[in-house]
Amino acid sequence: MTNLKKNPKKLALKLASSTEPSLLYKEQDKNDLYKHGPACILPNLYLGSYYNASNGSQLNKLDINCVINVASEINITTIPTIKEYHHMRWTHSQNNLAHVEFAQAISKIQLAHSKRKNVFIHCQQGIERSAALVIAYLLCASRQLAKITCVENSLAGQNWSLDRALKYVQERAPGIRPNMELLYQLQEYEKSVIVPTKKHNIQTRTRRSESITCCKTSSTLSKPSLPVNINQRPRASSFRDCRTLTFISIAPIKKTSNIQQNKKTLATAALIILLVATAVYQQRKSYHQGEVEGNKSDPTPSFYYLKPVYPIF
Structure with missing residues (x-):
């Protein structure tokens, strides 16, 4: 993806600031790409529109327990059967997503996943703002260290790029198209998410080496000792080979006694x-x-x- 320069004048990004959906949005909601239900991005993460959030049967069918609304103009008072609801008041020209808002929203998603909950993210049409949050979550999840106990994060350790995350979401929700401001915020967020590296603990590594050596020595001592030939040439082996160590320790003693x-x-x-x-x-x-x-x-x-x-x- 080419580098995007921030648009200080916000050209072609001025949208209506009404708090209620317009009639045009209501007509589009009837024929949007999520009319058959939210798009499954991950087994526990779904993307959709305002139409899906107001449809309780679709949410119950997918066993969705957590809803995150990122549209400032959409106010949902109550959602039946949904106990956890978060409203992030984002606009199409939000300029603090990379440094503040993405991290706050992703922490809510991770907390819900840790409780084995299915999360549904939506905005007005499920095309720009909610799609940007899903892409940001994939970037963050893929750059975490892989852990055996972390079942809810199947992307850990894959280190995805912005292009790959965008393509992944487009394959499951073909209608998404984040605007230039959102793409710029995603690009800045990609730079801020640092890939963690494993730090080797010297004490732990030394302790582990000692335990392995002790276990191997004890197992070797339990075996019957083999006769040692002084004239035999020692074979190349590691320091942990007890037979070679026996040869090395006995040969000088014999020579000294003679x-x-x-x-x-x-x-x-x-x-x-x-x-x-x-x-x-x-x-x-x-x-x-x-x-x-x-x-x-x-x-x-x-x-x-x-x-x-x-x-x-």
Whole structure:
């Protein structure tokens, strides 16, 4: 849809300000496009004219519980069997719809839908003002976050544009034609309705990750442990794979224990060599001392009769 510029002079938009429907309107009401009943826009939302609002049998047939009148010149005192009735006094040149009136009317529709009520929206002929409100509601409803519990809003999360909403209503009510002022207000309202985005809660996401990890760890611990091969190459997997974590945690422990055992063996061998060297040194020392004193009775030194000592490793 092309951008619409606001018409400050309100050209060709001046309408009669009478509070009662004119004879021309009454004649048109007999042959309007809603003479067989209101148009069903959504399963719980209907669009029509003043003729339908004054026809109690049509309202009862569709189980309509809430009526919203957006025509300033239409005053309905009582509607049989209708307990909830709202009168929004809009004109064809209303200039505060985008910022005030649309939001107030849509809140009434949403409240009625939350109570599982069927809503009927009408103006004089059901062509301009009431159609503009229905289009604004579709824009708002389609730009809300989709919720599982939100049954009354089937459009949530679809993010409709003004063109799509207008075409959707025209398919169900072919006679609608909002004027330039109403289209301008709808275009401004489309800009004001911001599409909400989901905000990720870091604490909730962390808590959820921890719970998933704990559940997976507990389920893994209940299973029989598989034998671990140290020479096996670890396969690529996620951090939550408990079998890979078992391999990673056991392999370094085995390697460390082997190194410690080798160190103990080397220390024992060094101690034995030191003891043997000490014994040889003592024997040689005693032999030299006896030779100096002239004790040559035994020509063969006892050093040569030492018992060989072998390492125990």
